[in-house]
Amino acid sequence: MENKESIEVRHQDAMCTNESKQSEIGVFSNIKYLIVGIAFGIVFVKAEIISWFRIQEMFRLQSFFMYGVIGTAIIVGMLSIWLIKRFNIKTISGEKITIENKTFNKGQVYGGLIFGIGWAITGACPGPLFAQIGSGFLAVGVTFISAIAGTWVYGYFRDKLPH
Amino acid sequence: MLELIKQPWHWAVAGLLIGLTVPTLLLIGNKKFGVSSSLRHICAMCIPAKIPFFKYEWKKEIWNLLFVLGVFIGAIIATTFLSNPNTIVVAESTKASLAQYGITDYSQIMPAQIFNIENILTLKGFFFFVFGGFLVGFGTRYAGGCTSGHSIMGISNLQIPSLIATCCFMAGGFFSANVLMPLIFKLL
Numbered sequence: 001m002e003n004k005e006s007i008e009v010r011h012q013d014a015m016c017t018n019e020s021k022q023s024e025i026g027v028f029s030n031i032k033y034l035i036v037g038i039a040f041g042i043v044f045v046k047a048e049i050i051s052w053f054r055i056q057e058m059f060r061l062q063s064f065f066m067y068g069v070i071g072t073a074i075i076v077g078m079l080s081i082w083l084i085k086r087f088n089i090k091t092i093s094g095e096k097i098t099i100e101n102k103t104f105n106k107g108q109v110y111g112g113l114i115f116g117i118g119w120a121i122t123g124a125c126p127g128p129l130f131a132q133i134g135s136g137f138l139a140v141g142v143t144f145i146s147a148i149a150g151t152w153v154y155g156y157f158r159d160k161l162p163h
Numbered sequence: 164m165l166e167l168i169k170q171p172w173h174w175a176v177a178g179l180l181i182g183l184t185v186p187t188l189l190l191i192g193n194k195k196f197g198v199s200s201s202l203r204h205i206c207a208m209c210i211p212a213k214i215p216f217f218k219y220e221w222k223k224e225i226w227n228l229l230f231v232l233g234v235f236i237g238a239i240i241a242t243t244f245l246s247n248p249n250t251i252v253v254a255e256s257t258k259a260s261l262a263q264y265g266i267t268d269y270s271q272i273m274p275a276q277i278f279n280i281e282n283i284l285t286l287k288g289f290f291f292f293v294f295g296g297f298l299v300g301f302g303t304r305y306a307g308g309c310t311s312g313h314s315i316m317g318i319s320n321l322q323i324p325s326l327i328a329t330c331c332f333m334a335g336g337f338f339s340a341n342v343l344m345p346l347i348f349k350l351l
Contacts, residue, residue, distance in 0.1 A: 010219040013307040014203075018194045019223040032191050033226040037233015040184055044234065045241035046168070047177030051272045053253045056261065059333075059340035062254040065174050070314060072178020073185075077196075077319030080186035091193050099195060099320050102307070108328040111305025112313075116335020118298025120344065121291055123273070125310040126303060127198040129296075130231050134238025137278045142288065143296035150300025151202040155216035161305065 012158070013107060017100075044131040052123025059120050105163045169245055171252070185319055194226060197312030199303035201231040264348035287351045306331070 010017050024030070044050050049069060057063035083089065084097055091097060119125055122143050124132055129147060132140040154161075188194040204221045205228075211217040250269045261267075261274075268275045282288040303309040306328045308317060314332065317325020 006219045009215060012216060013304055014197075014200060017224075018197070018200075018227065019220070020192070020226060024192075024226075027225065027229070030226045030229045033188075033194070034229040034233040034236075036184065036187055036191070037230040038237040038240065039233075040181070040230075041234035041237020041239075042241040042245070043172070043177055043180045043237075045238050045272070046245060046247075047172040047174065048251060048272055049177060050238070051251060052274055052278065053251060053257065053261075053269070053272075055336075056340060057254050057257045059336040060257055060260065062256045068174030069178045069181065070310070072175055073182035073315050074318050076179055076182025077185035077315050078321070080182070080189075081319050084186060084189060089190070091190055093192075095193050097189050097193050099189075101320075102317060102322045102324045104324040104327065105307075107305045107307060108313075108324050109331050111302045111307070112328040112331025113302070113335040113338075114298050115302025115306055115309065116332040116337075117339040117343065118295045118302055118335075119310075119332060120336040120339035121295030122299055124299065125198070126202060126299065127231075127234060127309070127311055129299070130198075130234040131238035132273065132278075134235040135242045135272060137273050139278050139280050139283055139288070139292060142283055142292040143299070146293045146296030147300030148202050148205050150297040150302070151199075151304045152206045152210060152212075152214075152217075152300075153297075154301045154304040155203070155206060155214045156212075158216050
């Protein structure tokens with residue numbers, strides 16, 4: 001496979017691409033991401049963000065909880081990125097931190113609406129999906145497989161959809 | 164201390180920790196926070212079927228798969244060792260609405276009356292698992308990201324497309340929770 005072509009394909013419909021260098025694709029050098037993921041999963045469960053009830057409260061405007069979580073996360077993220085850019089902070093291995101800008105396409109509207117409908121039904125965006133299964137709700141395994149199927153069907157029909 | 168951790172965490176604590184995931188991933192390896200890509204990598208890994216959209220080197224993004232594996236393991240740890248002994252607290256107004264649809268069980272973090280293995284082969288299961296899951300997978304990829312990639316990472320980086328996507332997530336959710344789901348609950 002032509003490498004350049006592969007990178008171009010990867011950039012389609014992705015907020016950002018995150019390819020590691022060839023030397024970093026082993027499982028061992030990526031253990032640090034597993035650890036961050038574990039911490040993230042614990043927060044998801046302990047703050048009950050993975051709860052279908054919390055999502056119903058949010059979309060019925062009956063609780064401030066999820067707005068508080070997402071709002072705080074955005075403020076912390078915004079401040080962090082500003083600091084990283086302002087002081088040109090490098091990664092722990094000395095690499096420059098780069099964040100690509102995103103261009104608008106209609107997919108963000110159509111896809112966004114479709115995802116929103118699914119989010120309220122399942123009570124999960126993709127992250128909590130993994131955590132719901134981990135919490136012992138094995139039926140969500142079906143939701144997960146169906147989400148993979150949805151991604152696959154999108155890939156199959158991508159050229160025919162408006163963007 | 165352990166007793167405190169076992170209580171449900173405040174939204175500000177959760178928001179702070181989730182927000183800190185953004186700089187953590189950037190600082191440990193220049194990785195941009197995003198979860199829904201993992202679904203695409205699984206497609207590229209297992210069922211690429213010569214579809215151009217899945218012809219890329221997924222091995223270079225194995226970090227993302229390990230991250231979501233971590234989320235899964237983290238949930239097992241939290242549920243096994245740190246679980247809240249009390250029932251989940253839900254807004255009274257939400258409880259009243261859900262009671263109309265027969266959702267009355269608050270003994271678990273998810274309603275057992277829906278998220279139950281016995282429901283998998285029923286119409287209810289088809290709607291909540293198969294249909295809902297499909298929309299999540301299809302919609303996030305079509306939108307180019309989900310709550311993490313667009314709403315948190317994208318808006319944090321002041322990206323207008325991410326703000327638009329987030330508004331559409333919310334619009335879809337409001338429609339779904341207030342119009343579509345009450346209708347479906349009547350039928351099921």
